[in-house]
Amino acid sequence: MRYANVGTGVGGAVARIAAGRLMGAERGSAAEGQLLAEALGNLKGPLMKVAQLLATIPDALPSAYAAELAQLQSQAPAMGWAFVRRRMAAELGAEWRALFADFSHEAAHAASLGQVHRARAHDGRDLACKLQYPDMDSAVEADLKQLNIIFAVQRRMSPAIDTSEIGEEIAARLREELDYFREAKHISLYREILKEHPTIHVPQVDKELSTRRLITMGWLEGRKLLEFKEHDLETRNLLARHLFEAWWMPFCGHGVIHGDPHLGNYSASLDQTGRPHGLNLLDYGCIRIFPPRFVEGVVDLYRGLLANDRARIVHAYEIWGFQGLSNELIDILNIWARFIYGPLMEDRVRAIADGVSPAEYGRKQAFTVHRALKEKGPVKVPREFVFMDRAAIGLGGVFIHLRAELNFYRLFNEALEGFTVDGVAARQKAALVAAGLTSSFPSG
Template structure:
């Protein structure tokens, strides 16, 4: 058997093992939800949502990351699922040192250790797709080496098949959100995250775009120690945001972090049409000087300039209560069959997201005391969508919504009090669609990021 065929078989059988581990649990839980929704059989939905979290939390892989994203789309999942899945964290069991040694040899050759002055045998951090080791180069530079877990392509494909089944089952029970474009978007983004060479290019892109932004720091990739499954980058000193919050920092310190994160997301979006699609606590560190380290550049979305124009148009339509302009904005986003009824329902969600940006005063991002950012509004929007036959969100909506809700949740945790309206006006000032197109093309080319298809 050739190595190529052996690798293909290994991927196939790894995928089948992954599928088998998730299918029984997800299928059984979905069947219990279906029994309640279709046949009126009452079940403890909170209990089987907890079952689902335990299954996905035990697997600690891409399906968990997808679940986190889905929890930010208004009722794409039942609320019990969303509440449990939102608690999942991107942590995975560590690969032991003998395994790491073999994996590193596979990426950098048998004498890989000679490329480093020292290399930490214990993982310094872990995520859904790989683990990080701290090392020192011969010039004294401290670096982070993110090494991908084995068999991740098969893991992703198995998870995507299982996700497709789960979404199809849920859609039969509840047609408020039509998932086909959401699934396509998540599939493409997850497959891109497997390529660490691409992530290195996206890291260079973000270093360039955020260079003028105060208090935000991005690692520098080390090209000659990076492969498609190994990403070596400069080490940034800092601690997890949640751990920092546990120290009860001052309001001034919390506001500084919140403002830096706002600019880190929306300067790239409104000036370059590019967004970081995975805003959660695990992707930020607070530095000893109070600044912020931005980590993990696998989930990046590049938008056409007209989409960014549409986001601003929708803001202005909500501000001016102009439903006709809102309809045009939704169409420019990619929503099809926009009717006055759909505009009114979708505007409920848009008003919620834009409301802090319209309110020209210092305030918290959410002032109603809700523990979950936007949950009550999402339930209202969901009911409205069901009553008009549902909606098919375009692919572009998925990570844009994920970013807005994910950041809102972080601002909620920070208990930040800022003039969000002033920040929004600053990052959108002098917006020009043609100029954005030029900046975007130049930035992508300089960083080596493939242009969008």
């Protein structure tokens, strides 16, 4: 029922936006954005992830829409204990409670697709049980239909960006997130990739207590990263450096990224004195595996921008999947590329939003790109770009929260050390086999 209500709400918002324009209202105005946000605000489900994602892609939605949607929260109200008992019985059988020495009645965390309960195994291990909400398959499909309505609003705005592949990519990744068997393999993949890193921690899945809609893994003890926001710079930098390594090392070495890097997906592990010592990676639903050549494109674009090598830059965009680019469109894309790569191009210690207030981070570049594409576009965004861009922006946002000051150039080039496409391909294949992922790249 709530999805039907949201569909009505979104459709009603579109109708009110159209009526406002007949009366002379400004296209893409803050008032229109607020109407759409209000229509979506009661749905604390997958569509909130989509809304927040779209808010990070320049011109995927009008800036006023993006500003409103970016403020929406993906936190869901937790299922009550009676509901949890029924769901656990559906996944593990009527005697499920006997499989645990202890199982908390209260959720430790509730998110858009499911909630996490702390439990204890009979051998004393602390466990995290991530239980999917009921009927999420139909909920996701309903939300994807609403996504089409949102894109229809944008098409009426004479868009500068062709959003067709954006929609396909989002749909494929959301459907993957529903499969906890796949997420368990993603965890195994990250355990393989990061097995040599001493202070980045990946949980161990308990396969006997996991199903397609329930994943049970070891509990990683830690504290929320925001709790260290006011700590000394050394502590904040330590956490930021671990985050950088946890994100860029898998990509540069294996062509794998975590597509949803926000503060809730990490915690700080502590040493015996209570100080941060390492990083816990907590969620593996949104993992994107890229062809090695795409990684080559990311590296080539970086090196092309550093050397102002036009041919290498164009070749990189072609590898990414951009087609039919004119010189004008390449110049426009470079505005956004220089913003994304900016912290990685200066061999000095700096903040991510160096000299710019966090509230203005990327806004000037997004506005410039938006205006230029309206004149010179449209441009079709390749689907591989969607989560790469979203993840880079999300990671930058975490660094801003931590107020980190690091030499991102050196960190990135350390991650790139010895980079070759063949090396990425070989390491990726070996890690996928070890994790039980038979297909090289995501479905869809």
